[in-house]
Amino acid sequence: MKELLNSPLAHVCFTLAVFILSKKLQAKYKSPLLNPILITIVLVISFLLLTDTSYQDYERNTQVISFWLAPSVIALGYALYSFLGEIKADFKKIIISMIVGSLTGIVSVFITAYLLGASKATMISLAPKSVTTPIAIEVSKEMGGIPSLTVAFVIVVGVLGAIFGQTYLKLIGVNDPKSVGLSLGATAHALGTASISERGPDFSAFGGLGMALNGVLTAILAPWVIKLLLILLY
Amino acid sequence: MILIKQVAIFLGLWLLGEIISYYSHLPLSGSIIGMLLLLIGLESKLIKTKDVKDVANFLLNNMAMFFIPAGVGLMCHYRVLKQEWLPISVAIVVSAIVVMTVVGLIMKKRS
Known part of the structure; x- marks a missing residue:
């Protein structure tokens, strides 16, 4: 029984079942707190702790799920292609908003963490938090952060963005697919983009664009901004 | 067969993206490069829409689920x-x- 519980079959079945059920729950009650990603993560962690299973085992057993993460990022290229006309029409504004967004994102997280007494390594690990994992890892490693901690922050930002992002944007009156997609894609990468994919293909397309542009810009800008901030603060 | 061909295109783009990422030393992941390759391929008509459409929609609609193993980390x-x-x-x-x-x-x- 113990071996069966710690098999790819059992872990994949459990993960899929919990995810499908929590999606149904959200469809029924429509509360942002009932986010399927959050519920599934919490329930899977509880299940692993209860069955005394290590994360390494779970990670290995569910590779059949996480394998599709990269192809789903590539699929955003298809979504972008469908809306290329609209992107070209607004190109300048999109680029400006993404440069400002990337810079304010890095500076604000760094300064806030500094003021609240975080350690230097934590601050550097936080800086690339808004971009997809592979880019975030590279920036963190290069600047003296802790890559695995950065991965944790990337996930936290993604989950928070997926849960509260849409509600907050509604509050400040941002509702059109372009603005919502770019904001959430730039703030909460693929998880933010996934959270709005149900609102239509135009939302996914701009989410993907926000995520890609913010990723590229952060990869280029973050090392310089971090260097400058470290000189100014220490 | 149609789906297998579509899946193969996605995996091929991913592999190509990883190779470019490795040799170019760009700080971009293979998947982001793959995304740009797909966009360029579709725009230049090298890749036909009908050859990626179904799998692309499946992947886009289920993106959140693929994140769960990393989130459990x-x-x-x-x-x-x-x-x-x-x-x-x-x-x-x-x-x-x-x-x-x-x-x-x-x-x-x-x-």
């Missing part, structure tokens, strides 16, 4: 997250609000 960072939870969580929330506000408002202006 949070359980490994329990100690650091507990120790510095206040600066970490406040900084993340403040920064997320700043970015969403800035990007959302710039995009909304004049549109």
